[in-house]
Amino acid sequence: MARTRASTPVLAASGETPVTVLPGVGASVAAKLQARGIGSLQDLWLHLPLRYEDRTTLLPIRALKPGLPAQVEGRVEAVERGFRYRPMLRVAVSDGSGGTLVLRFFHFRAAQVAQFTIGTRLRAYGTPRPGQHGLEIVHPSYRVLGEGEEPGLGEALDPVYPAIEGIGPATLRKLIGQALERLPDEAALEVLPPALLAGMTLPSLRQALLTMHRPPADVDLAALAAGTHPVQRRLALEELLAHHLSQRRQRIALQRQRAPALRGRDGLAKALLDALPFRLTAAQRRVFDEIRKDLARAHPMLRLVQGDVGSGKTVVAALAAMLAVERGKQVALAAPTELLAEQHLANLRGWLEPLGVRVAWLAGKVTGKARGKVLEEVASGHAQVVVGTHALMQDNVVFDDLALAIVDEQHRFGVHQRLALRDKGAAAGVVPHQLVMTATPIPRTLAMAAYSDLDVSAIDELPPGRTPVQTSVLSAERRPELVERIRLACAQGRQAYWVCTLIDESDEVVATAAQNTYETLSAQLPELRIGLVHGRMKAAEKQAAMRAFKVAETHLLVATTVIEVGVDVPNASLMIIENAERLGLAQLHQLRGRVGRGAAASSCVLMYQPPLSAMARQRLETMRQTNDGFLIAEKDLELRGPGELLGTRQTGLAAFRIADLARDAALLPAVHALAERLLRESPAVADRVVARWVGGAARYASA
Known part of the structure; x- marks a missing residue:
């Protein structure tokens, strides 16, 4: 056979x-x-x-370097079995070069031990590391060689593939x-x-x-390891192209749909601008002009507004909403948490109700007759702006004439949820405009790859009067100093946050940690009024604690990361983040944005539990060095890839086979140019590229 x-x-x-x-x-x-x-x-x-594993050469044992994989050949000098803590087998091998290498095994069979008789020839491969008696390799791959046996060396590097369960x-x-x-x-x-690849010098x-x-x-191993070899760039180019084409197709399909053209008089928007107690920044005015031009067109806007914490995205969204309300249309604003949604509700009611605009509230806790009344107002069109949480996307919420759907912190919603909100306004071939906002600035490379289906605007200027937050990094051993620092800040009329985090993401465990910290600090600072907020409290209890802190009835708020978004207390000038090494850069930056919202000098202390991993050290150092959310986002992408920035439910980009958005950013302009040309000249080729790399995976890019 x-x-x-x-x-x-x-x-x-x-x-x-x-x-x-x-x-x-x-x-x-x-x-x-x-x-x-x-x-x-x-x-x-x-x-x-x-x-890859390089079995094309043999290295003398004396030439081995810690951390560099190598293949060696030698004879067994000594064998030792031990049972300290757990079974262990150590095999000492030498090759006459003047060095000895220990092969260490924690999982082994008796038959395996019998192979290692003194004088037996072995060929072994693995990564040496310092051990008790010189260099050692833990669980090497190896083979026993017979006397006179001279097996050839490999002619090429051996590939190591991503594992597939059930297949060796x-x-x-x-x-x-x-x-x-x-x-x-x-x-x-x-x-x-x-012709498309001409001049790119790619295989x-x-x-x-x-x-x-x-x-x-003889391949350039360093280039392969770094992902910069021409063959990897060739594959990355086509993979990025496939994903970009997939998104562009979705965008083109969306552009073929109709949306209400919101142009004409801007009386309500002008009235809101005149009534605001502050002037818009140049960045806010620029972004509002971009949105206004989008809304004036008869096809759907799909725009992402990104801006750092406190850059003023909400007021830009409110101005956009007025362009729809002016023409008798409705607006929906969805936020991922009740805290954030209520913050928007308070702002919008304060700005819009004096102008005669009805702002309705729809969240999970609005029940019974109150809920029925809101649903009726939404269905009749009496509710002109509707603010809420996921509750807005439920089937029984029916709008009279939804023209603009605004989604805040959009990566926290599932794609299907955003589609459900968009579909609320879909009628007779007309769909609402969409405005999505995020306070997590998106690196340019990520925006070019992951959000190429959206128009992206950046509010890259903070309002005047905001003082940069001073960030310091301290070991948990200095906790007593921080308690005294809180005592002093509150004695001077300021307020402070103490944020608790745990690596266990169980709400119950984190709540217990917050409760324990609350009790400890209450005992240490008896003269202060201390509040507590965590995820296992009832919504009414959380709101009451937040409200008390906002109006300065409490000096110190002990909280979990539930306060990451949606809390605006200008008098709070000090934040302690416990176990900061366990949080990502984006989350640390969001939390830090809760202070520095007033004119007073503010501080954020990142308290860590040593020892720090290399990545945690880089994250904390980045936070200490800069307040620029865009720089922080670039570093976050470099350290952790796109998965967390996008949200796992947002996209499949985190699962690229070979492309790396941080590493391959230089390819993106060529990718965009190739995509435009293929869509214009060779749509059938574009189909084949997408089918090869993306297949049938829906991208929901119009969400």
């Missing part, structure tokens, strides 16, 4: 050929592959290695190897016209795939 397969040439296959054509892939293996999204040969071609590494390598034997020639595999797709799966021994 084997001879028959060997003598029969393997035919090239199309990318859509199912994996079941490969020998050994029955229903069971196919199901395991499918669970990982691998159903075709093309999916196997694009299941790219995570890293050797089987996976074999399957991918079989799939590569069916790789079409360059002309059949290449989708992008050569063909076939060459890129073969090099990634079977890199030659």
Whole structure:
């Protein structure tokens, strides 16, 4: 049987050929592959290695360097079994070069121990690290060599693939190897016209795939490890192009829909501007002008307004709302938490009700007759601006004539929820305009890749009078100093936050930590009135505690990260964030934005529990060095990738096979230019690129 397969040439296959054509892939293996999204040969071609192991050379033991993987060959000098804490096997190997290496095993069988007799020849591969008796490799891969046996060295690097449950590494390598034997020639595999790639000095797709799966021994390993090798750039280019095309298609489909053209008189917007107790910044005026032009068109606006904490996004949204209300239309504003929604409600009622605009409130806690009355007002059109939480998206909420849907902190909503809100205004082929806002500034590279379906505006200027927050980083051992610092600040008429975080995300555990901190601080600071807010309190209790802090009835607020958004207390000038090393940059920046909202000098202390990991150290140092949310967002993208910035429910961008938005940012202008040209000149080619990399995965880019 084997001879028959060997003598029969393997035919090239199309990318859509199912994996079941490969020998050994029955229903069971196919199901395991499918669970990982691998159903075709093309999916196997694009299941790219995570890293490589270099077994093309042998290194003398004395030349080994800690942290650098290597392959060695030598004889067993000593074997030791130990049972301190847990079973352990140590095998000392030397090669005559003047060095000894210890191979350490924690999981082993008796038959394995029997292999390691004194004098046995071994070939082993792994990453050396300092041990008690020199360098050691923990759980190396190895083989026992017979006397006189001289196995050849590898001719290429060995790829290490992302694991697939139920399929061993050797089987996976074999399957991918079989799939590569069916790789079409360059002309059949290449989708992008050569003219498009001219001048980019990138290899063909076939060459890129073969090099990634079977890199030659002389390949630039440093470039591969850094992700900057030309073959990786070629694949990243096409993958970024596929995602961008997918989003552009969604955007084009949205642009074909109609929306109410909100143009003409701007009396309400002008009246609001005249009534405000402050002047708009130049950035706010610029962004409002961009929104006004969008709303005047007869196709749907889809604009993202990003701005740092306190940059004044809400008033820009209120001005946009007035353009709709002026023309007899309705506006919905959705926020992810009741705290944030109530903050918007208070601002909008204060600004708009004096102008005769009816602002309604719809959240989960609005029940019974009160809820029925609000639903009636929304359905009749009497409620002109409706503020709420996820409750706005429920089926029984019916608008009379919704023209503008505003979503704040949009990454906290699921895509389907935002679509549900948009659909509230969809009638007779007309859909509402959409304005989405975020206080988490988005790096330019991320905006170009993840939000290419939106027009992006930035309010990149803080209102005058805001004093930058001074940030310091202190070990938890200095906690007593911080208690005294709070005592002093409150004695001077200021207020303070103490934020509790825990690595366990259970509401119950975090609430307990906050409760314990509240009790400890109450005992240490008996002269202060201290409030408490955490996620397991009833909504009314949270609101009462927040209200008491806002009107300065309490000096100190002990809280969980529930106060991350939506709390505006200008008199609060000190924030302590406990276990700050456990939070991401975006969340730390949001929390810090709760202070520094008045004219007084404000401080934020990031208290950490040593020892710090390298990443935690970088995060805290970034926070100490800058208050610029856009710089912080760039660093967050660099450290953690796009997943957290976008929200896992927002997009599949976090699961790029090879592209890295921080690393491959320089490719994005070329990607955008290629996309425009393909959509204009070769839409069928665009379809093939999207099908290859994105498949049927819906991007919901119009949400």
